[in-house]
Amino acid sequence: MTIVRDAANDDTQARPGPEGEDARLVEEATLLDPVVHKQPRRFYAAMRKLDPVHYDAALDMYLVSRWEDIQTVQRDPLTFSVNKGYHTQQAKGFAEEFQQILREKGGGYFPDAIMSDPPYHTRVRKLMESAFTAHRVKDLEPRIEAVVDGLLAELADKGAMDAVTDFAQPLTIRIICEQLGLDWSIKDRIARWSTAVTAQIGRMQDREEMLGHAAQICELQRYLIAKMREREADPREDMISDIVHARDGEGEGSVLTFEEAVSLIRALLIAGNETTATALSNLVLILATEPAVAEMLRASADDDRLMNRFVEELLRIEPPVRGLSRMTTKEVELGGRMLPEGAHLLLLYASANDEPEIFPEPRRFDMERKNIMKHVSFGGGVHKCVGLALARMEIKVAARLLVRKFADVRLAIAEEDIAYLPTVATRSMESLPVTFTLND
Amino acid sequence: MGEICVTLTDIEGSVVEIEDGAEGETLMELARRHDVKGIIAECGGACSCATCHLYIDAAWSAAVGTPDPVEEDMLDMVEDIRRPTSRLSCQITLHPGLDGLIAEVAPEL
Ligand code: HEM
Numbered sequence: 001m002t003i004v005r006d007a008a009n010d011d012t013q014a015r016p017g018p019e020g021e022d023a024r025l026v027e028e029a030t031l032l033d034p035v036v037h038k039q040p041r042r043f044y045a046a047m048r049k050l051d052p053v054h055y056d057a058a059l060d061m062y063l064v065s066r067w068e069d070i071q072t073v074q075r076d077p078l079t080f081s082v083n084k085g086y087h088t089q090q091a092k093g094f095a096e097e098f099q100q101i102l103r104e105k106g107g108g109y110f111p112d113a114i115m116s117d118p119p120y121h122t123r124v125r126k127l128m129e130s131a132f133t134a135h136r137v138k139d140l141e142p143r144i145e146a147v148v149d150g151l152l153a154e155l156a157d158k159g160a161m162d163a164v165t166d167f168a169q170p171l172t173i174r175i176i177c178e179q180l181g182l183d184w185s186i187k188d189r190i191a192r193w194s195t196a197v198t199a200q201i202g203r204m205q206d207r208e209e210m211l212g213h214a215a216q217i218c219e220l221q222r223y224l225i226a227k228m229r230e231r232e233a234d235p236r237e238d239m240i241s242d243i244v245h246a247r248d249g250e251g252e253g254s255v256l257t258f259e260e261a262v263s264l265i266r267a268l269l270i271a272g273n274e275t276t277a278t279a280l281s282n283l284v285l286i287l288a289t290e291p292a293v294a295e296m297l298r299a300s301a302d303d304d305r306l307m308n309r310f311v312e313e314l315l316r317i318e319p320p321v322r323g324l325s326r327m328t329t330k331e332v333e334l335g336g337r338m339l340p341e342g343a344h345l346l347l348l349y350a351s352a353n354d355e356p357e358i359f360p361e362p363r364r365f366d367m368e369r370k371n372i373m374k375h376v377s378f379g380g381g382v383h384k385c386v387g388l389a390l391a392r393m394e395i396k397v398a399a400r401l402l403v404r405k406f407a408d409v410r411l412a413i414a415e416e417d418i419a420y421l422p423t424v425a426t427r428s429m430e431s432l433p434v435t436f437t438l439n440d
Numbered sequence: 441m442g443e444i445c446v447t448l449t450d451i452e453g454s455v456v457e458i459e460d461g462a463e464g465e466t467l468m469e470l471a472r473r474h475d476v477k478g479i480i481a482e483c484g485g486a487c488s489c490a491t492c493h494l495y496i497d498a499a500w501s502a503a504v505g506t507p508d509p510v511e512e513d514m515l516d517m518v519e520d521i522r523r524p525t526s527r528l529s530c531q532i533t534l535h536p537g538l539d540g541l542i543a544e545v546a547p548e549l
């Protein structure tokens with residue numbers, strides 16, 4: 001195949017190109033450019049080599065492209081603030097109007113409690129972790145299997161599906177609804193709510209769009225608040241009850257405020273969707289375009305150890321989250337560059353995962369990497385993904401059942417025609433039509 | 441109440457003597473309480489990050505026991521730094537039988 005593309009095996013994309021071309025890329029390219037946005041690996045490689053903490057003028061952000069520097073940032077949450085980084089991005093340009101709408105029509109403006117810095121973050125995070133209790137995680141596998149089985153059975157006779165909208169999104173939504181204890185009839189609304197919430201982080205939305213999204217978020221909050229009131233009075237075995245009743249120690253700060261709880265439940269509902277759905281769409285894409293990987297998966301389906309490694313390598317090679325932001329709280333050196341206070345950084349996970357010094361032949365899907373956990377697709381440090389056990393389990397079960405049930409998964413459109421959502425935060429396909437046959 | 445003693449070598453090679461381990465707390469929690477360098481515990485003890493990894497002193501390995509399957513899967517993914525007595529400290533609950541335990545913090549991922 002001669003199509004130059006960004007997925008899976010094309011190793012040339014992860015390596016720097018000719019000297020002059022790299023210099024030009026670093027000089028001229030921006031993540032806002034749709035072409036770079038779709039195939040950013042060459043740009044990443046050029047930055048890693050020539051300018052590892054690169055100022056992207058169009059985005060007004062410093063792009064952090066090396067593993068080592070990303071690690072430094074993640075390990076120092078006070079110098080590199082999530083709180084400042086996140087809240088500057090929030091509804092960029094329309095923050096006041098946005099907040100006003102939420103106060104008037106959405107039951108309140110609830111700033112994301114988890115998008116904060118220690119020591120406040122430490123307390124909130126601990127209380128949030130109570131929703132991921134050991135026995136809930138242990139329970140996950142059979143329940144997720146039932147959900148995936150049901151969904152695949154519905155799709156089986158059709159012989160074709162949109163892997164994003166028929167498979168990945170409904171699957172993650174069903175599971176998070178079940179975990180949170182939400183009524184599954186809201187599935188259509190969740191997709192809209194998700195888009196609206198994520199748009200506040202990564203997207204360059206105009207005012208018109210902001211108003212539409214704000215209306216969605218109001219509806220979401222009113223819905224969640226009603227559910228929380230129910231669980232306050234009548235706790236059940238679900239995550240909403242866990243959050244509403246979470247307690248750590250005694251006295252001030254030992255429980256979550258109402259505002260904090262709304263924001264956390266909203267985060268759990270949304271954070272896990274787009275990301276996990278993206279991972280599942282990437283799974284289908286790789287099965288459809290990389291026969292060798294499909295074969296590897298088929299051979300691993302019955303071996304738990306191999307399946308765990310398959311999932312980690314899938315996340316490494318195609319990280320669902322493109323990059324999350326930080327803001328410096330003081331002047332600081334990073335990767336040989338002096339950053340002023342208030343510098344806005346974007347951590348490029350896909351770039352770190354492509355570093356050949358850490359992951360030899362980075363574009364090769366290699367389940368036997370000895371340091372397979374070194375990928376940064378779940379972030380790291382105090383903000384490392386709190387939902388990672390759930391995410392891993394979903395991907396593992398989906399991959400296993402998919403490959404057992406479906407065979408010969410193929411793209412129904414040309415690979416160049418795959419469209420990506422216009423957000424900086426995740427790298428997600430809009431749609432992925434595929435055909436398949438059934439295993440006997 | 442806590443009277444369980446453990447000796448940990450941190451990632452910089454310093455030996456940390458801890459004397460107030462409490463029965464029922466995990467070795468990870470104890471190490472975090474004392475800011476033992478290299479025990480990061482990103483996942484807060486959920487057995488899903490392997491940043492609380494340490495090598496149990498061979499003489500203590502039997503008393504501490506072997507990893508369960510979930511921990512085993514996690515250790516498998518840090519093969520490059522794994523050793524025969526590797527354990528995730530968040531999966532080790534302290535009890536009087538572990539009084540005197542010796543271990544060394546594994547290098548960072
Ligand atoms: C494959 C799926 C997923 C990926 C790739 C992913 C990725 C990430 C990343 C990169 C971060 C770090 C943020 C930062 O450093 O600023 C993060 C944090 C977070 N994730 Fe995930 N995530 C996934 C699934 C989930 C799920 C299923 C949930 C919840 C049910 C979830 C909830 C969260 C929350 C609440 C945070 C914030 C944690 C904090 O700041 O302390 N994620 N995730």
Ligand code: FES
Nearest residue numbers: 483485489490530
């Ligand atoms: S603290 Fe994460 S595995 Fe032990």
